[in-house]
Amino acid sequence: MDVQRDRLFRALLSAARGAEDPAALRVGLSALGRGHRRYGTLTGHYAPVGECLVQALARYAGGRWDADTELAWRRAYRLISTIMIEAAEEAARTSPPWWQGEVVRHERRTRDVAVVTVRPDQAYPFRAGQYCSLETPWWPRVWRHYSFAAAPRPDGLLTFHVKAVQAGWVSNALVHRAAPGDVLRLGPAAGEMTVDHGAGADLLCLGGGTGIAPIRALVEEAAEHGVSGRSVEVFYGARRAAELYALDGLRELAARNPWLTVRPVLSGAGSGEGALTGELPEVVGRFGSWAGRDAVLSGPPAMVRRGVEALLRAGVPAGRIRHDLVGDLASR
Incomplete structure (x- = not known):
């Protein structure tokens, strides 16, 4: 419940901070509403939750709570719940709350x-470029987010790269316990780290660790659509050469597609064949200006944040940088 508490407060803070950007607020809350379907949340649940929230705020706000504050919170919650309910009901007309998936x-x-x-x-x-939430049979009702590691394919199979992290219930189960024949549950796809392959701008991709998964999917999708003169640069970072587990596959794609360049980057001790050395964001920044590029980043939250700063310094406009901080969404 500590995790759920933190998520609730993050959602409330995001809604409060996003009040001046209604379009972005609606996008975020709509995704939240669709995602809540996998927990069995129904329209009738929102009103009692709202009452509990107001009563809790009134209790702990003390003397700062008055009629105007209560009215403001009720209006805010009404807006939040209305957007979430509308999104959930719309999604229910076209898709299930979750899918069963066999390993x-x-x-x-x-x-x-x-x-x-x-x-x-x-x-x-x-x-x-998108991700979904997964639930394992060993931890019922515990969902964690993972990016798709391959573009949509004719056989309908889905691929995920999972790293077992310390105290990660779901990640450790998926890495050390899951086996063919096990059945997982999948929530609907989410995320805005998609690419318009008809736009024509060159593409810069930064993938750290298992963050290379959605980068690999985007490169596959670009190859399927045809790039029409667009170049794609992929910087793939890890601490040690042995951790660049997806490098061979990316190099095979580059060998078949001259528009693709793959640059491995190592931040730890040792070296790898053809690898650059240093922290991934700083290495990318050393290459000079990236002005005119579209950019996507995926990996640990700290790397993504530093990467955004490096790209801004290298001339990439903020509006052309895309990422989904899946690590912040508790990929464990």
Whole structure:
């Protein structure tokens, strides 16, 4: 419940801070409303939750709570719940609250990284660059977010890269316990780290650790659509060469597609063939100006934040930088 408490307060703070940008607020809350379907949340649940929230605020705000404050909170919650309810009811007309997915392949790439391939029980719509939430049979009602590691494919299979992290219930189960035949539950696809392949701008991709998963999917999608003169640069970072578990596959893609360049980056001791050295954001920044590029970043939250700063300094406009901080969404 501590995790749920923190998520609730983060959502409330995001709604309060986003009041001046109604369009962005609606996007975020709509995704939240659709996501709550997997917990069995119904329209009738929102009103009593709102009453409990107001009563809790009144109790702990003390002398700062008055009639105007209560009215403001009730209006805010009414807005939040209305957007979430509308999104959930709209989604219910076209998709289930979750999908069943059978594990059909489980490959250990390193001691703590596994590539898990899943066959959903019905058509699962998504775009390269997005992510979904997964629930395992060993931790019921505990959902964690993972990015799709491959573009949509004709056989409908879904691929995820999972790193087991300390105290990570779901990640450790997926890496060390899951096996072909196990059945997972999948929430709907979410995330805005998608690319318009018809836009024509060159693309810069930064992937750290298992953050390379959605980058790989975006590169596959670009190859399928055709790039029409667009170049794609991928910087793939890890501490040690052995942790660059997806490098061979990316190099194979680069060998078949001359518009693709793959640059491995190592931040720890040792070296790898053709690898640059240093922290991934700083290495990318050393290459000079990236003005005119679209950019996508995926990896640990600290890396993504530093990467955004480096790209801004290197001339990439903020509006052309896309990322989903999946790590902030508790990918454990």
